[in-house]
Amino acid sequence: MGIKRRDFIKKSIMGGIGIWTTSIFQTPYVWGQGGRDVKLPAILGGKKSHYDLWPAWPVWKSPTYDEQILKVLQSGVWSRATVTSEFEKKWAEMVGTKRCLSVVNGTNALITAISQFNIGPGDEVIVSPYTFVATVQAILMNGAIPVFADIDSETFQINPKKIEQKITSKTKAILPVHILGIPADMIRIMQIARKHNLIVIEDACQAHLAQIKDKRVGSIGDAGCFSFQTSKNLPIGEGGAVVSDNDMFVDKCFSFHNLGFPYGASVGAVANGSLNIGTKIRFTEYQAAIGLMQMQNLEKETEMRWENGRYLSERIKIIPGILPCKLYPETTKAAFHLLPLRYVKSEFKNMSRSLFLEAMRAEGVPCSSGYTSLYTQPFIKAAFESKLYQKIYSKKELNYADFLANNQCPANDKICNEEAIWITQNMLLTGKSSMDDIVTAIEKIHDNAEKIIQKFEK
Numbered sequence: 001m002g003i004k005r006r007d008f009i010k011k012s013i014m015g016g017i018g019i020w021t022t023s024i025f026q027t028p029y030v031w032g033q034g035g036r037d038v039k040l041p042a043i044l045g046g047k048k049s050h051y052d053l054w055p056a057w058p059v060w061k062s063p064t065y066d067e068q069i070l071k072v073l074q075s076g077v078w079s080r081a082t083v084t085s086e087f088e089k090k091w092a093e094m095v096g097t098k099r100c101l102s103v104v105n106g107t108n109a110l111i112t113a114i115s116q117f118n119i120g121p122g123d124e125v126i127v128s129p130y131t132f133v134a135t136v137q138a139i140l141m142n143g144a145i146p147v148f149a150d151i152d153s154e155t156f157q158i159n160p161k162k163i164e165q166k167i168t169s170k171t172k173a174i175l176p177v178h179i180l181g182i183p184a185d186m187i188r189i190m191q192i193a194r195k196h197n198l199i200v201i202e203d204a205c206q207a208h209l210a211q212i213k214d215k216r217v218g219s220i221g222d223a224g225c226f227s228f229q230t231s232k233n234l235p236i237g238e239g240g241a242v243v244s245d246n247d248m249f250v251d252k253c254f255s256f257h258n259l260g261f262p263y264g265a266s267v268g269a270v271a272n273g274s275l276n277i278g279t280k281i282r283f284t285e286y287q288a289a290i291g292l293m294q295m296q297n298l299e300k301e302t303e304m305r306w307e308n309g310r311y312l313s314e315r316i317k318i319i320p321g322i323l324p325c326k327l328y329p330e331t332t333k334a335a336f337h338l339l340p341l342r343y344v345k346s347e348f349k350n351m352s353r354s355l356f357l358e359a360m361r362a363e364g365v366p367c368s369s370g371y372t373s374l375y376t377q378p379f380i381k382a383a384f385e386s387k388l389y390q391k392i393y394s395k396k397e398l399n400y401a402d403f404l405a406n407n408q409c410p411a412n413d414k415i416c417n418e419e420a421i422w423i424t425q426n427m428l429l430t431g432k433s434s435m436d437d438i439v440t441a442i443e444k445i446h447d448n449a450e451k452i453i454q455k456f457e458k
């Protein structure tokens with residue numbers, strides 16, 4: 001490393017790039033042209049851009065939280081009861097819907113919502129290809145067919161124009177995902193849905209408290225689904241919720257989540273045992289207690305992610321080849337469960353994204369490349385080959401090669417395979433100087449791309 005560094009400095013001087021001060025042997029610092037700092041990247045032996053640990057996630061505030069959870073444990077009431085109802089009431093209030101039903105996780109929130117809108121065999125559901133596998137699994141678990149509408153690369157969200165092109169006589173619903181916590185284009189999506197009489201289920205599993213105009217996501221479509229899995233912005237370990245203003249629908253969801261036992265208006269008041277097809281996916285009292293405590297931090301943390309996410313997105317604009325994500329004009333808040341950036345390799349002397357990420361890690365800034373394209377995973381084909389699908393659909397409908405051909409999403413594939421860089425939400429729960437460190441890290445790598453490639457790719 002030492003030799004490399006000296007080489008680097010010598011080359012810089014010989015190349016007339018800059019002069020150096022006496023501090024250079026402690027901190028590899030070279031003053032570049034135009035007075036711009038050109039620092040040696042950590043991957044080449046320079047100093048890291050960020051030394052502090054990033055904020056831990058999830059957060060348990062002991063002893064403040066201890067008493068609340070102990071109270072629930074000591075009560076012996078662990079199955080769904082009053083704490084769960086309180087959690088549901090508070091979450092509905094926060095999202096701005098009339099009702100909320102908690103379930104075991106976000107995947108089952110989606111499965112429940114899809115099934116209780118009676119979406120199933122023979123139906124098509126238009127969905128974004130840029131999502132966690134759970135969104136698509138929930139469609140398949142109901143025996144329906146996912147139809148992918150490509151994303152807009154600038155926003156990472158499903159493109160409404162592509163949605164319209166995918167509508168057929170079989171389309172029953174649109175399932176927009178506010179992926180990365182960034183609101184999808186709900187204004188246009190709702191217009192399309194109304195025009196074609198389609199149900200809209202929002203996958204808001206990454207988008208707690210994200211907002212479009214004065215409405216929080218999850219409250220805009222016919223129903224919204226949330227996840228409280230540990231990594232999510234409201235972490236419980238596992239947990240999920242369906243929210244809606246539609247009483248009849250939420251009553252049906254309640255019955256479904258509790259073995260089809262009667263609940264509210266959907267099945268009348270008769271308590272004669274189970275009345276509907278249902279499963280058992282109830283929340284527990286201790287999950288609800290943890291959720292209530294985590295909820296107290298959510299608004300403040302959301303604000304911080306929003307502030308820092310926007311600040312960082314603005315600042316990185318000075319670096320060629322790193323593009324911030326665009327928001328739709330009506331967006332008043334993004335939850336930035338993940339802050340996405342787009343990596344343009346050609347501006348980094350064609351450095352591979354994986355080497356860029358390695359260099360970022362060396363700087364003390366761990367990032368990832370995010371989702372791989374969903375088609376690379378065998379699960380949709382497996383569904384088509386399953387007994388259930390073989391009974392429901394014709395051979396022609398289950399031709400997987402045709403399905404692939406009709407569902408190509410080139411914008412999504414480019415984001416997945418080449419461009420996406422994710423910064424996780426906990427990294428935004430810190431001060432502006434940490435955001436500056438991220439910018440410094442990218443700048444250093446950008447300015448020394450050639451040298452990094454020479455060392456690692458040639």
Ligand SMILES: *Cc1c(COP(=O)(O)O)cnc(C)c1O
Binds near residue numbers: 106135206
């Ligand atoms: C996490 C997630 C889900 C599923 O939630 P779980 O609670 O993990 O089951 C669904 N959709 C998206 C977009 C998610 O990020």
